[in-house]
Ligand code: ADP
Ligand code: MG
């Protein structure tokens with residue numbers, strides 16, 4: 047079996063076998079770039095090393111020595127030679143780049159004899175001994191596993207003794223002294239002298255690189271980056287070039303474009319008279335790459351040419367390592383550069399304009415979830431931060447403000463323009479207004495799908511959750527972290543993109559919706575078939591969604607309008623009404639308010655469809671909790687002076703109790719409310735059509751779509767539809783306008799999906815309400831499952847992902863697929879969409895594309911993500 051490839055034998059596509067670094071070294075060699083000669087030992091050899099009980103597979107060394115002879119031939123040097131010795135580097139390199147995670151040894155081949163030869167040949171004693179002490183240090187650390195600090199300590203003493211600050215100032219005498227000290231330490235720590243035979247050194251180093259595949263930090267890095275553990279690393283053996291030969295030599299790293307902004311300009315650093323990692327290690331402050339233009343314009347020009355060439359060749363931004371040896375440039379590594387989300391977009395857009403990649407390729411270059419980082423305010427990366435604690439990065443973006451410990455306080459201060467951070471052990475739906483009024487949310491309990499996290503993401507509010515270092519004392523109104531107490535009103539900052547909790551105020555930068563970003567998303571729209579709409583409950587949200595490119599509203603929840611503090615008493619009046627007349631009275635008061643709501647949203651979305659869902663939640667959600675009422679009633683009873691109030695509260699309590707349900711999720715909600723109280727449906731329909739009529743008369747192009755929730759079958763839908771149609775007819779007559787509208791339904795009860803042919807024959811559209819559909823199909827109550835037993839299912843691998851986050855294709859998906867096919871079979875014009883949280887999740891969006899939906903609808907902040915995911919689903 048072939049375990050060893052010379053650089054001229056491989057190519058970029060052989061990454062599996064040669065690792066990323068090796069494959070690219072081969073590629074660069076073959077396109078004629080100045081790469082020092084070398085060879086790669088395959089990842090297969092590494093894997094067999096492990097399956098073989100940690101033995102290098104048979105035949106490997108037999109292939110290594112001839113390959114080494116090839117390097118000797120092309121460099122004119124000999125490995126271990128006392129006259130003209132060849133030195134090599136032994137470099138790790140897996141298929142996926144794992145920067146700095148595994149080991150590399152430089153200057154291998156040096157010993158007490160070859161170091162003298164190197165000094166004589168280069169007439170540079172300092173250089174030769176600098177290489178030698180670096181070699182012993184790296185080899186000692188990586189191969190012989192002598193702790194790093196042992197060597198660092200001797201280096202410090204040497205500098206001190208000679209009275210210099212930098213490594214590069216060490217005299218040959220100091221370096222020689224270091225070498226002898228290093229050798230002593232190695233004998234002391236390993237019981238054996240430092241190996242002097244270069245071939246022995248090489249064998250040991252190769253095995254050490256194999257072994258570095260399994261050191262802790264490498265395994266950890268693979269785990270968090272989802273890199274498989276069984277693909278192994280290749281080993282690259284390469285002839286050394288020297289950046290530490292003097293002031294006409296140097297080493298550096300550069301990106302072909304700016305990795306944080308994407309700007310098309312070389313971005314990097316270098317150091318003269320330095321080797322290997324000196325630049326990264328921060329031994330001396332490196333120079334920006336631009337200075338090289340002045341210091342050595344010839345080399346700079348060469349490097350610019352090569353970097354352009356590499357970028358065009360790989361058709362992506364490159365991260366390049368180079369070394370200059372006595373005025374000659376060598377390239378030691380290239381790879382696709384890691385970059386921020388905004389840089390990703392800018393680079394992709396500009397590469398298209400430069401004719402390097404196609405639009406489709408550009409669209410595929412960005413992970414949809416990355417866009418999340420672009421749409422929220424971020425911390426200024428240059429700011430110095432005092433991090434107090436770390437929690438889960440629950441909702442991206444950053445916020446600063448005074449800490450408060452209750453939703454009421456957040457609301458009170460927030461509404462007078464104070465910036466606050468709401469700090470809670472966890473939040474509940476009752477806290478919603480406080481959350482809205484706060485700049486950011488910080489909780490000590492709860493995960494990425496906790497209430498605080500979900501709600502914050504929906505609202506585009508930064509949140510850090512599950513930060514268990516926080517000890518919150520509501521009674522005292524303070525928060526303790528590591529024993530330090532922070533009173534209510536203290537200014538803290540949170541970074542929802544990283545989970546950091548920071549002391550004091552931090553400067554923020556606005557998200558840049560750059561022209562490039564817009565252009566990029568327009569390409570996505572050109573490619574995709576799925577349309578992207580938004581879930582929005584107010585004109586502001588609707589406008590927001592429009593800005594982000596939503597082509598309609600797929601879900602407006604009317605109940606949010608009922609929650610308004612000014613309206614809640616009227617809503618309660620309606621609920622508590624004993625007679626039809628009383629209820630209609632209350633509804634008459636609500637009508638103009640709802641009309642204004644719909645007027646605003648329809649106007650904001652003129653020209654585009656707006657889907658309005660009729661009242662959905664169980665009515666008791668609009669009433670006070672019975673426990674609270676009991677407390678109030680008890681107080682009134684004790685005081686005995688307000689029998690009127692007492693009586694009212696008692697009635698209220700009995701009504702609350704009467705409305706309370708054992709299983710509200712499956713209870714009196716959705717269209718079942720309209721079946722019991724048609725007057726509610728009629729009021730809502732009237733509000734929609736009156737608002738539409740007004741707008742049409744004002745000259746707006748309006749497309750209202752009325753959506754009936756929680757339908758189980760055709761008859762129920764028809765009953766509701768009739769109420770809506772009749773009201774529409776009436777309003778059109780009264781106002782003398784024609785309103786173009788649709789009436790459709792949510793498919794969220796499994797039975798509705800099963801009977802979609804019947805329902806489809808009388809509906810204009812379906813919207814799959816996948817939150818409820820998932821709950822009912824799987825028999826899982828989201829709020830009960832997520833915090834409690836769902837994590838166990840995930841941990842025990844009974845489920846790959848949380849079905850409330852990523853749509854369950856196998857089960858829920860099957861119902862959707864069925865619903866689509868059955869619905870279209872009786873009504874080819876049926877419009878089909880989805881409006882659950884899944885509508886903004888890339889994997890679920892892809893599924894929606896596959897089953898042939900017409901649109902997805904998601905929260906405004908996820909619209910760009912869904913647009914990109916919809917395009918990627920096509921490619
Ligand atoms: P990593 O994967 O951690 O980046 P590398 O194998 O790229 O490790 O090696 C680190 C550094 O060592 C390189 O950036 C380069 O500066 C230096 N280096 C590696 N091989 C050679 C060589 N043959 N000649 C000179 N310097 C080298
Ligand atoms: Mg490298």
Ligand code: MG
Nearest residue numbers: 755794815818
């Ligand atoms: Mg629902």
